[in-house]
Amino acid sequence: MSGYQDQVRRIIESIGGEDNIQKATHCVTRLRLILKDEGKVNQEQLESIDVVKGSFSTNGQFQIVIGQGTVEKVYNELLAQTNLERASKEDVKEEAAKKLNVLQRLIKTLADIFIPILPAIVTAGLLMGINNVLTAPDLFYEGKALIDVHTQWKDFAGIINLIANTAFVFLPGIIGWSAVHKFGGSPLLGIVLGLMLVHPDLLNAWAYGAAQQEGTIPTWNLFGLEIEKVGYQGQVLPILIASYVLAKLEIFLKKRIPDAFQMLLVAPIALLLTGFVSFIVIGPITFTIGNALTNGVVSIFEAAPVIGGLIYGGLYAPLVITGMHHTFLAVDLQLIGTTGGTFLWPMLALSNIAQGSAALGMMFATKDEKLKGLSLTSAISAYLGITEPAMFGVNLRYRYAFLSAITGSAIAGMFITMNGVRAASIGVGGLPGIISIFPEHWGAFFIGMIIVLVVPFAATILIAKMKRNN
Incomplete structure (x- = not known):
C-alpha cells in the first residue's frame, strides 16, 4: 500500500x-x-x-x-x-x-537540445567561478591575483581552468551530440560533426577579427571556389543547422541503402556531404547571423541598460511559465563564446532568488500551516536554483506574491545592467550564482541580491497585510 x-x-x-x-x-x-x-x-x-x-x-x-x-x-x-x-x-x-503551434514546437526543440547538456555547462560554470576567484586581480591583494602572491596555486588554477573550459571550447561537439539525437540521427556522428567545426587545423573563431584586418584568413580552393578555413568556436547556430542537415540526410540514406551496406556507406556519405555544406554554406551564413544577433542584443543593452535590465529582469519569470526562457540559453552561450561573458544570465540568477523571497514572505504572511511548510521548502529550493515549487506551488496561486517577485527582479535587473555585471559562464541560478559572476562585478551583483532578497519579501508581507485589513 x-x-x-x-x-x-x-x-x-x-x-x-x-x-x-x-x-x-x-x-x-x-x-x-x-x-x-x-x-x-x-x-x-x-x-x-x-x-x-x-x-x-x-x-x-x-x-x-x-x-x-x-x-x-x-x-x-x-x-x-x-x-x-x-x-x-x-x-x-x-x-x-x-x-x-509552430513557435511552441521551435521552443520545445531548443529546450530538448539544450536541457540535456545543462549539467556539463553548469559544472563548467561552477569550476570557472573557482578559477576566477584564484586568478582575479584586486580580489584579495591590490593589483595582484591570489596566484600571483601564492604561486604554488598557479598550476592548480591552470588545471581547473582547463577542466572548466573544455565544455565551452568543444561546445559544438556537445550540442552536436544532443541536436542530432533530437533530430533522429546518430548522436556519435553529431559529436564528430561538432568537433569537426572546431578542428585545430581551422583558424580559431576568436582570431577571425584580427586575421580579417590583416588579410591573413586561410582558405581552401575548391575548383576555383575559395572557402574560408575558419572554425566555429563558441558559435551555436552553425552546429544547430548542420546537425539538422546531418540527421535528415542520415535518415534519408538509411531508407534507400540496403542494410548490408549501411555501415559502409551511410555515415561516410552523410558526414562528408554535411561537412562540405557546413563549410561552404551553413557556417558562413550562420556565423554572420549569429554575430549580428549578438551585436544587436549587446547594442540594445548598451544603448538603454536601464530599460533592458528592467524588462528582462521583470519578464524572465513569466517567460519560464511559457517555456520561452529556454531560447535564451542559446543566446547566453553565444554571448559567452563571442564576447567572453553574458549580462543576461545574472538576471536569471536574481529572478530565481526573487521567487524564493516572495515564497518566504508568504510563510510569514499566511496562517495556513500547510502553506507555511510549502513556502519555506520551496523558498530554499528557489534560493538554490530550482524555482518551480515556489513559482507554481506558492507565488502564482497568490498573484501578489508573484508580482512582488517580478517587481524585485526587475529593479535588481535594472541595477546590475546599469553597472555592467556579467557572468563568465552559466552556473547555478540562485544564491550560488555569484560564483559565476566576474569577481570585479561581485559588489554590484551582491547589491542586486540584497534587492531581490528584501523587495519581494517585504512587498509580499505588506500586500498580504493590506488584503487582510480590507
Whole structure:
C-alpha cells in the first residue's frame, strides 16, 4: 500500500477523471500528464490536496508539482487506480507536441537540445567561478591575483581552468551530440560533426577579427571556389543547422541503402556531404547571423541598460511559465563564446532568488500551516536554483506574491545592467550564482541580491497585510 490512495483518487477527480487522461509520466518532482480537455481541471480542488504543491500547463503538458521521491509513489498509485500504461517522458513529449503551434514546437526543440547538456555547462560554470576567484586581480591583494602572491596555486588554477573550459571550447561537439539525437540521427556522428567545426587545423573563431584586418584568413580552393578555413568556436547556430542537415540526410540514406551496406556507406556519405555544406554554406551564413544577433542584443543593452535590465529582469519569470526562457540559453552561450561573458544570465540568477523571497514572505504572511511548510521548502529550493515549487506551488496561486517577485527582479535587473555585471559562464541560478559572476562585478551583483532578497519579501508581507485589513 502506497499510503497515497485517497489523495491520488482526489487528484484524478480534480483533473476530470480517468477518461480525461491520455498519457501520464513523471520527472524528478512533477507528474506530467496529457489531458484531453484541460478545461475540466478544478484547479482549486486540485491544489487543496496535501500532496500537491502546485500545478501548471506548458508545452501541451499538464504538470502537477509533487516533490522529489514522493512523485514516483504518487505516479505508481495513479497507474494502479487507472487503466493507464506506464509511459516514458519521450512518449508524453511526442503526444504533447501534436497540440503545439509552430513557435511552441521551435521552443520545445531548443529546450530538448539544450536541457540535456545543462549539467556539463553548469559544472563548467561552477569550476570557472573557482578559477576566477584564484586568478582575479584586486580580489584579495591590490593589483595582484591570489596566484600571483601564492604561486604554488598557479598550476592548480591552470588545471581547473582547463577542466572548466573544455565544455565551452568543444561546445559544438556537445550540442552536436544532443541536436542530432533530437533530430533522429546518430548522436556519435553529431559529436564528430561538432568537433569537426572546431578542428585545430581551422583558424580559431576568436582570431577571425584580427586575421580579417590583416588579410591573413586561410582558405581552401575548391575548383576555383575559395572557402574560408575558419572554425566555429563558441558559435551555436552553425552546429544547430548542420546537425539538422546531418540527421535528415542520415535518415534519408538509411531508407534507400540496403542494410548490408549501411555501415559502409551511410555515415561516410552523410558526414562528408554535411561537412562540405557546413563549410561552404551553413557556417558562413550562420556565423554572420549569429554575430549580428549578438551585436544587436549587446547594442540594445548598451544603448538603454536601464530599460533592458528592467524588462528582462521583470519578464524572465513569466517567460519560464511559457517555456520561452529556454531560447535564451542559446543566446547566453553565444554571448559567452563571442564576447567572453553574458549580462543576461545574472538576471536569471536574481529572478530565481526573487521567487524564493516572495515564497518566504508568504510563510510569514499566511496562517495556513500547510502553506507555511510549502513556502519555506520551496523558498530554499528557489534560493538554490530550482524555482518551480515556489513559482507554481506558492507565488502564482497568490498573484501578489508573484508580482512582488517580478517587481524585485526587475529593479535588481535594472541595477546590475546599469553597472555592467556579467557572468563568465552559466552556473547555478540562485544564491550560488555569484560564483559565476566576474569577481570585479561581485559588489554590484551582491547589491542586486540584497534587492531581490528584501523587495519581494517585504512587498509580499505588506500586500498580504493590506488584503487582510480590507
